[in-house]
Amino acid sequence: MVSSSHEAMHRIFQKEPGVFGRAFRALDLPFPEPIAVSLLPNDLTETAPLERRVDTLLRFDTEKQGSYLVAVEAQSRKEPTKPASWAYYTSYLHAKYRLPTVLLVTCQEKSTAVWAAGPFSIGPVHWPMLTIRPLVLGPHNVPVITDVRAAASDIPLATLSAITHGKDANAGAILSALADALRTIDREDADIFSELTEQGLANSPALKIWRELMAVDTAFFRSERAMKLRAEGRDEGRDEGRAEGRAEERAESVLCLLEERGVVVSEAVRERVMGCRDLEVLRGWFARAVTVESAEDLFRDGED
Incomplete structure (x- = not known):
């Protein structure tokens, strides 16, 4: 009472x-x-249902610092009304779960990322009652991963890099590295990250590149000889058979990508590509195969 x-x-x-x-x-x-x-009116009850959904909500449990929540929001543009929603999410989650809450905002545009970092204050300028300071991931701070080994060591981060930098000038190199890295992991997991990448690249020029790269992924599994060589060398990273198998796989992927794009491949080009055993050269040809107009352009400037 x-x-x-x-x-x-x-x-x-x-x-x-x-x-x-x-x-x-x-x-x-x-x-x-x-x-x-x-x-x-002092009645703050909402008489009509109001749907509020955070994009993703995670609970992290740690050994030394207890538990906390991470609310993830993907933001494609500046929205003046969004900070109020973020304040609501943060306050509601704290009240419901009684746990510290971190708001993470992911962006593909640098200008949006800079805006999303805030801080956003609610209340008079001279006495803010609530300040929201999101953690932001965007083109300004997500690493650019163009090295296959780096991508393979952290596939989820490489996927985030590909999505975040999908509008960058070097998107092709990032996607090529990720495509190669996906072929080093379980096929089912690779399909999941491939699909996430495609979704993240929607409406960007890089989407076409990614689809062309994925169109040839079966080439890495088609060669029985390459699979045998890979199996024989799987316990020795520098085994000659494994290296030869990888080279054959990569050579097939170059040719398959050209064919998928409708580029005519002459017998001379086919023999030269399939006869190459230099993985770095083949990787360079694969990257060029994404955009070349003729198969002979793979060897421009006299490079082997």
Whole structure:
């Protein structure tokens, strides 16, 4: 039951709203004397269902620092109303789970990422009641991964790099490295990360490159001889048979990519590509195969 003292402690502000500012003058808080005050309904209950969904919500449990929540929001553009939603998400999750909450915003545009970092404050400028400071991942701080070994060592990060930098000038090199790296892991997992990459690249020029790269992924599994060589050398990373098998796989992928793109491959080009055993040269040809107009352009500038 609400006590009389409870009532008096807030109703005095209904009777004399100006006491709010005057009471804080001793603290030098600059709340000015109002020229008008309106009494609004005090019922904050939402009479109609209001759907609010965070994109992804995760709970992290740690050994030394306890548990916390990570709410992930993907943001494609600046939205003036979004910070209010983020404040609601953060407050609601804290009230519901009684756990510290971190808001992570992911962006593909640098300007959006800079805006999303905030901070966003709710309340008067001189006395903000709530400040939202999201953690932001975007083109400005997600690493550019163009090395196959680096991509293979952390496939999820390489996937995030490919999605985040999908509009960059070097998107082709990033995607090529990821495509090669995916062929080093379980096929089912590779399919999952491949699909995530395709979804993340939607409506970007890099999507066409990615689809062309994925169109040839079966080439890495088609050669029985290459598979046999890979099996024989799987316990020795520098085994000659394994290296030869990888070279044959990569050579087949170069030719398959050209054919998928409708580029005519002459017998001379085919023999030269299939006869190459230099993995770095083959990787360079594979990257060029994404854009060349003729198969002979693979060997431009006299490179082998």
